[in-house]
Amino acid sequence: MTLDVSQALKQPGTAMPMDAEQAIAPVEIGGDTVTFEPARLAGSFMALEGGDIVVRGILTTRAHARCANCLSPAEADVEEEFDEVFHLGGDPDDPEIFAYTGQELELEQLAMSTAVLGLPIRFLCREGCSRVPAFDVADVVVSLAEDEERGQRPFAALKELLAKAESGTPE
Numbered sequence: 695m696t697l698d699v700s701q702a703l704k705q706p707g708t709a710m711p712m713d714a715e716q717a718i719a720p721v722e723i724g725g726d727t728v729t730f731e732p733a734r735l736a737g738s739f740m741a742l743e744g745g746d747i748v749v750r751g752i753l754t755t756r757a758h759a760r761c762a763n764c765l766s767p768a769e770a771d772v773e774e775e776f777d778e779v780f781h782l783g784g785d786p787d788d789p790e791i792f793a794y795t796g797q798e799l800e801l802e803q804l805a806m807s808t809a810v811l812g813l814p815i816r817f818l819c820r821e822g823c824s825r826v827p828a829f830d831v832a833d834v835v836v837s838l839a840e841d842e843e844r845g846q847r848p849f850a851a852l853k854e855l856l857a858k859a860e861s862g863t864p865e
């Protein structure tokens with residue numbers, strides 16, 4: 695969703711409350727697909743002199759993926775703080791920065807990158823799961839080898855996604 699910052703822009707230095715819900719698209723990480731329930735972003739935003747907007751708060755959502763050990767469905771609660779600056783008229787082709795034009799911030803990128811940062815290193819279906827089903831051993835070996843090849847680089851994957859989202863978003 696978008697965040698209307700028109701009032702904040704009229705009162706630089708004044709923090710405004712934010713409580714937004716944002717859908718997050720599925721993310722491919724280490725050969726597995728992680729899906730998210732709609733995320734809540736609660737906190738505040740404030741315009742700086744010059745028009746940049748500081749957005750800070752906490753994102754909460756629940757992520758779903760497969761158990762790293764037995765491949766059963768697994769989920770994890772995500773709670774991750776964010777503190778970012780949206781640059782007025784920033785370079786829209788630079789996935790490293792958050793940018794906006796006009797009087798609205800698009801929260802999708804912020805939500806996605808924050809949610810990914812808050813993911814557990816491994817999903818487990820339950821605490822202490824160590825079961826590898828015999829019939830799946832070959833699959834597991836293959837998937838481990840694939841993870842190895844990909845080098846388990848969630849940030850690279852994220853960067854790719856953000857670049858895609860950026861170029862595919864109509865203004």
Ligand SMILES: [Zn+2]
Nearest residue numbers: 761764819823
């Ligand atoms: Zn498990």
